[in-house]
Amino acid sequence: MTRHIFRRIIQSIPTIFGVTILSYLIMTAAPGGPAALLTFGNIDDENNIQRQQIEERYGLNDPWIMQYVTWVAGNDWQVWKNRTIINEDGEEELVFRHTTQGVIRGDFGESFRQRRPALDIILERVPATLELGIASLLVALLVGIPIGIVAAIWHGGIFDNTSRILAVVGNAIPNFWFGLMLILFVGVFLDQPWARGNRCDLSANSRTGCGSVPIYQRMEYLLLPTFVLAYGGIANFSRFMRTSMLDTVSSDFIRTAYAKGLRNRTVWWRHAARNSLIPIATFLGPAIVGVIGGSAITEAIFTWPGLGRVFVESISSRDYPVVMASVLIASLLTVVGYIISDILYAVFDPRIRF
Amino acid sequence: MATATNIAQLQDGEEEQLRRLTHNQRALRRLKKDYLTLGGLGILLLLVLIVITAPATTRILGIDHLTENLSKIYADPDSENLLGTDDKGRDHLARLMYGGQISLAIAVTASTLSMTIGISLGMLTGYYGGIVDDILIWLITTLNSIPQLFLLLIISSILSPSPIVFIGILGFLGWTGIMRLVRGETLSLREREYIIAARAMGASDARIMFQHIFPNLISIVVVTMAIDIGALILIESGLSFLGFGVQPPTPTWGNMLSESRAFFRKAPHLVIAPGLLISITVLCLYIIGDGLRDALDPTTVD
Numbered sequence: 001m002t003r004h005i006f007r008r009i010i011q012s013i014p015t016i017f018g019v020t021i022l023s024y025l026i027m028t029a030a031p032g033g034p035a036a037l038l039t040f041g042n043i044d045d046e047n048n049i050q051r052q053q054i055e056e057r058y059g060l061n062d063p064w065i066m067q068y069v070t071w072v073a074g075n076d077w078q079v080w081k082n083r084t085i086i087n088e089d090g091e092e093e094l095v096f097r098h099t100t101q102g103v104i105r106g107d108f109g110e111s112f113r114q115r116r117p118a119l120d121i122i123l124e125r126v127p128a129t130l131e132l133g134i135a136s137l138l139v140a141l142l143v144g145i146p147i148g149i150v151a152a153i154w155h156g157g158i159f160d161n162t163s164r165i166l167a168v169v170g171n172a173i174p175n176f177w178f179g180l181m182l183i184l185f186v187g188v189f190l191d192q193p194w195a196r197g198n199r200c201d202l203s204a205n206s207r208t209g210c211g212s213v214p215i216y217q218r219m220e221y222l223l224l225p226t227f228v229l230a231y232g233g234i235a236n237f238s239r240f241m242r243t244s245m246l247d248t249v250s251s252d253f254i255r256t257a258y259a260k261g262l263r264n265r266t267v268w269w270r271h272a273a274r275n276s277l278i279p280i281a282t283f284l285g286p287a288i289v290g291v292i293g294g295s296a297i298t299e300a301i302f303t304w305p306g307l308g309r310v311f312v313e314s315i316s317s318r319d320y321p322v323v324m325a326s327v328l329i330a331s332l333l334t335v336v337g338y339i340i341s342d343i344l345y346a347v348f349d350p351r352i353r354f
Numbered sequence: 355m356a357t358a359t360n361i362a363q364l365q366d367g368e369e370e371q372l373r374r375l376t377h378n379q380r381a382l383r384r385l386k387k388d389y390l391t392l393g394g395l396g397i398l399l400l401l402v403l404i405v406i407t408a409p410a411t412t413r414i415l416g417i418d419h420l421t422e423n424l425s426k427i428y429a430d431p432d433s434e435n436l437l438g439t440d441d442k443g444r445d446h447l448a449r450l451m452y453g454g455q456i457s458l459a460i461a462v463t464a465s466t467l468s469m470t471i472g473i474s475l476g477m478l479t480g481y482y483g484g485i486v487d488d489i490l491i492w493l494i495t496t497l498n499s500i501p502q503l504f505l506l507l508i509i510s511s512i513l514s515p516s517p518i519v520f521i522g523i524l525g526f527l528g529w530t531g532i533m534r535l536v537r538g539e540t541l542s543l544r545e546r547e548y549i550i551a552a553r554a555m556g557a558s559d560a561r562i563m564f565q566h567i568f569p570n571l572i573s574i575v576v577v578t579m580a581i582d583i584g585a586l587i588l589i590e591s592g593l594s595f596l597g598f599g600v601q602p603p604t605p606t607w608g609n610m611l612s613e614s615r616a617f618f619r620k621a622p623h624l625v626i627a628p629g630l631l632i633s634i635t636v637l638c639l640y641i642i643g644d645g646l647r648d649a650l651d652p653t654t655v656d
Binding site: 016018022023026029168171173174176177180184289293296297300311312315318323327330331334335338 | 492493495496497498499500501502503504505507508509511512584588591592595596597598611615618619622625626628629632633636637639640641644
């Protein structure tokens with residue numbers, strides 16, 4: 001088991017590597033992107049010496065691959081980094097390279113807007129996203145799976161057909177619109193203040209996220225965003241569980257259970273349902289991805305101070321270090337989600353050997 | 355006794371008839387009995403028709419999606435403006451029709467683009483395998499590890515896209531799903547006897563791919579495309595909602611929702627209508643996709 005987990009982690013290294021290359025490529029492709037921003041727009045200045053200094057300082061003249069290596073691994077180990085240029089007096093001048101530790105050591109640079117480490121900004125928002133994500137995954141599982149089981153028991157019946165229709169409808173409704181409709185209904189018509197946004201945002205210190213208020217004091221604020229983020233999952237889990245149940249009940253051990261004289265309820269809930277849960281584990285990975293990706297929209301509607309919201313804000317203000325940090329952290333969470341779902345699959349199914 | 359034999363003969367005849375039908379004819383027969391799918395198809399066609407005929411309809415109704423009327427803003431639906439007016443006094447119905455043109459056009463073309471890329475790459479890598487296959491699989495795993503919305507947001511913020519560029523972005527990022535499906539299917543088809551037979555007769559690789567493998571992929575592609583168009587409408591509207599999709603004044607259902615969000619207490623009808631249209635369109639596409647999958651499945655018994 002440990003070996004399997006270890007191997008799975010090793011396997012994800014090329015993926016993470018790919019994510020860094022891809023996101024760096026996109027960032028350098030941004031017109032007037034990081035270079036202009038790092039130099040505060042001075043890059044087109046007539047003053048060539050100053051420009052040369054800035055270029056040297058931030059390594060903008062380096063080949064792309066060197067810039068990438070510096071971004072990933074930092075440059076404090078690069079002995080050749082400081083160069084001399086000819087200054088306006090015609091003398092040689094040593095330019096000290098702007099030092100970075102590289103993202104591999106958690107240095108994503110400073111936020112252009114807030115003038116503090118980008119990673120700090122991201123990390124203080126991650127708990128809020130995790131809170132919402134875990135809550136909605138739990139709701140999706142706890143609601144979706146029982147619906148799937150009941151639908152399978154009465155397959156072809158009214159409950160089955162209703163849940164099937166609701167599942168298709170649930171997938172077709174855009175979740176931001178659904179969220180807006182809920183806010184309109186609960187927050188405006190029923191006039192409930194908690195429906196309109198996050199408590200931590202309504203109170204003064206929104207910067208530190210939700211750390212200051214314990215979760216049990218603001219459960220009602222979690223209600224709507226969790227439901228909006230979870231209903232797609234409920235739809236998918238219920239359909240998936242139904243299929244898996246119907247597959248399971250045609251196996252031999254179910255016939256044996258009936259032959260032993262067990263009651264219907266015992267056969268369905270104890271024998272069939274538990275075995276049908278195994279394939280659900282493979283579906284957990286994509287569900288985690290969906291929750292992280294969906295956070296951008298859900299958090300925007302409910303002014304939830306999470307990763308998705310800080311990402312959208314930093315993109316609007318072209319705050320590239322924060323953008324890069326949030327993409328990498330979100331991808332890391334995604335990869336971890338896939339690994340967890342793989343491991344759970346092995347835990348649930350003792351037949352799998354490594 | 356005589357009647358029993360006749361019935362048996364009749365049944366026999368029907369089965370015989372069924373047996374003679376081609377795969378497509380059989381699928382069509384099944385589809386004709388599937389009223390849910392037909393209903394979805396009907397509603398979708400109606401919507402497309404309404405959206406396409408927008409110039410004529412708006413002229414008949416005497417409305418216009420561009421004319422601003424500042425004396426009549428946030429108006430509730432009435433006889434002149436059937437769905438009310440927006441914050442600048444523009445007719446909402448007319449804007450919805452023109453917005454629908456853009457939304458649907460973006461989804462259909464982007465889906466066509468990503469299908470083309472996905473099918474060709476999937477067939478090539480499934481058929482030849484090798485190092486290109488390994489690299490592409492690595493690329494797909496990487497792309498799937500970055501939350502799709504995040505990737506789309508970055509790229510569209512960098513390019514601040516016109517509708518055409520936006521189609522390109524969606525198309526070039528959306529091919530991974532269909533490519534995996536096609537690749538898997540090609541991998542299994544490649545080993546079938548009839549392909550080996552074709553090769554033994556000296557068919558070239560290109561001929562095998564286009565004449566023998568591609569026809570077997572059509573049903574997967576059709577089903578995936580119906581669902582993909584629906585998903586793309588959702589993605590487009592989501593991006594526009596966050597302000598990174600097609601920029602106003604070009605209306606799409608997504609950015610209309612996004613604009614009306616700011617004053618949705620004042621005029622809730624402006625929020626309800628575009629969302630409903632998106633939901634209905636996507637729902638129809640999903641139902642059609644599901645129905646087609648059932649109809650085209652060769653293992654279904656009539």
